[in-house]
Amino acid sequence: STCGVLLHAEVQLEPKPPATLLVVLGYLDLATAADDIAAVVSVAPVAVEGIDARLVDMVRAHGRRVPDLPRGQGWLFVELAGGGPSEARAAADRLCRTAGALDVRVIEDPGAAAALWRIRADGAGLAGRTRDGQPAWPGWEDAAVPPARLGAYLRDFDELMGEYKVDGLLYGHIGDGCMHVRLDLPLAGAPDRFRAFLTDAAHLVVRHGGSLSGEHGDGRARSELLEIMYSPEVRAVFAGFKALFDPAGVLNPGVLVQPRPLDADLRLRGLGPVAAAGGFAFDGDGGDLSTAVHRCVGVGKCRADTGVAGGFMCPSYLATADEKDTTRGRARVLQEVVRGELDWSAPAVAESLDLCLSCRACGSDCPAGVDMATYKSETLYRRYRGRLRPRDHYALGMLPRWLAGATRLPRLVNAAGRLGPLRRWGMRAAGADPRRAVPELATRPFRRIWRTESSRQQVRAPEAGTVMLWVDTFTNAFDPEIAQAAVTLLNSLGYRVVLPERQVCCGLTWISTGQLDGARARLRRTLDQLDAHVGAGGLVIGLEPSCTAALRADLPELLPDDARARPVAAAVRTLAEFLLAQPDWCPPSRPERTIVVQPHCHHYSVLGFEPDRQIFARMGMNVTEIAGCCGLAGNFGIQQGQYEISVSVAGNGLLPALAGASSDAVFVADGFSCRTQAAQLAAGRGRHLAQILLGH
Secondary structure (H helix, E strand, C coil): CCCCCCCCCCCCCCCCCCEEEEEEEEECCHHHHHHCHHHHHCCCCCEEEEEEHHHHHHHHHCCCCCCCCCCCCEEEEEEEEECCHHHHHHHHHHHHHHCCCCEEEEECCHHHHHHHHHHHHCHHHHCCECCCCCECECCCCCCECCHHHHHHHHHHHHHHHHHHCCCECCEEEHHHCEEECCECCCCCCCHHHHHHHHHHHHHHHHHCCCECCCCCCCHHHHHHHHHHHCCHHHHHHHHHHHHHHCCCCCCCCCCCCCCCCCCCCCCCCCCCCCCCCCCCCCHHHCCCHHHHHCCCCCCCHHHCCCHHHCCCCCHHHHHHCCHHHCHHHHHHHHHHHHCCCCCCCCHHHHHHHHCCCCCCHHHHHCCCCCCHHHHHHHHHHHHHCCCCCCHHHHHCCCHHHHHHHHCCCHHHHHHHHHCHHHHHHHHHHCCECCCCCCCCCCCCCHHHHHHHCHHHHCCCCCCCEEEEEECCHHHHHHCHHHHHHHHHHHHHCCEEEECCCCCCCCCHHHHHCCCHHHHHHHHHHHHHHHHHHHHCCCCEEECCHHHHHHHHHHHHHHCCCCCCHHHHHHHEEEHHHHHHCCCCCCCCCCCCCEEEECCCHHHHHHHCCHHHHHHHHHHCCEEEECCCCCCCCCCHHHECCCHHHHHHHHCCCHHHHHHCCCCCCEEECCCHHHHHHHHHHHCCCEECHHHHHCCC
């Protein structure tokens, strides 16, 4: 890109080795691991990567499970290959004998090896925060020295970081002497330290016989430093060569030849915190929306289809293949907003966020922890606060309010919803797509059933205690049989079940449409109902994943100054989490049953779906788990203009799984949106975990 533009490339593929295994070597620290590189490369590994303990701590801090590692604070991940398993194992045995590691673990299981490699794969994003949670930036991204000098270089580099009082997480290609690091240099307030540090770091790497850019090129960040690495005569040759190919200087101007100063175009120079507007607290980002949106450092995992590995991000990009619809693309636009280059109400901002499903998958799948659903909600809040909103915000965003009235006349509402012309008119008036069917209300909502019937079925002398069932608006109005199944199940365990005295709401639909003041009002009423139960040590069991996730994640973010919020959020459990915590509980065996499971996006990304997987495994069922969003995503797939994208997203996972399922397979989905999408697009009737456990 500096001397020409590549138009065509031909690659030769190499076959994968017949057998591979992973050897993890533990050392006192990463520098000590680098000292041992000669022993490692002597067995001809196909990959050697170094990981610092602090990076592993970051993985754990993000709530991700880390397989057992050998003792140490720095590790080498060494992949060995052979013509067969015995040949690979023999190489591993030789390495274990010759390496100077504190401890060793040989991993032959591909799944366990893949879990460890994911730590390294996510390194670029995870390293965007220091161990103290401060933003860390590129600039000294991939310096390399001869492998034999790497240990000494790392010790000197650690001293240099100490002198400048900066920190960063190290990882990289130790077998090639190339290390990656991002540093918490104060780019906004003291960019002069950025220049001074990079200059001293350049002198350091040259003293060790290395290169400023071991892998990614020089670019704006390092081209000015090339005068430390190359003589004037060599740089003059560079300039002459560049002039032959690009006499007009249009390719990468300011790079390599006549470089721009390395600190001339810092986007964060002078950028202060974004003033709070009364929306989310952004507690994990120091209360600063600017820090939050700058979590994105362009790793681009949101461009990958990770469905095979069970990932959910990013459903809209998988449907459109347009960069603007990636999490990264949206973050870039919001970065322009907080830098003052765009207004919150700019058309580019609306276009960027329009197809975000608020699935929250980026919150767990993005290694940098970008949470675009929250950023979208905050953006809508800032854009429309005190202004007239789109029709669907009033209709779909306030749906629990309208359902409270509709459940009083369910048969009349259902009859009106079946009348084609009336339904289409009503959907258009509400800002919804007329191609959507109106979900049918239950003839009796759960709370009405509860008052007349369920209370008589309660455990009279509960042996296990009392639990509160959070019966959300959707379960109450549309699927009361799910709540009935949950009550029966909990009673069978000896628990007495209680409900909040009145119907309260998590505010989810207000949150997703950016009506955060309304969401806070509802959450305060929720705290009024839940506080006494939680204060007495009780737990709250949620049935609808999106509502359960709102209580656990959004409640403390929207009411950070309410002392009741965090204890209540901490007391919220999914049904699967609660059941697995019962010491004597064992699920029924169903080895003859086949199920197709659609995890709700918020269940996957916020709550964690592993407890449900464990229950299905204990039941012995034949399970097909769908990866990716169902495409309805609350109000997203209902809104006018989103129908085609909603169906396209469903076509990535949900619809093929249902079409390929056997005739006796049961569709399992705890989420109301997921069940609705399957019913409307594939005539599939969904079951909840509570119903499956009761054999329904």
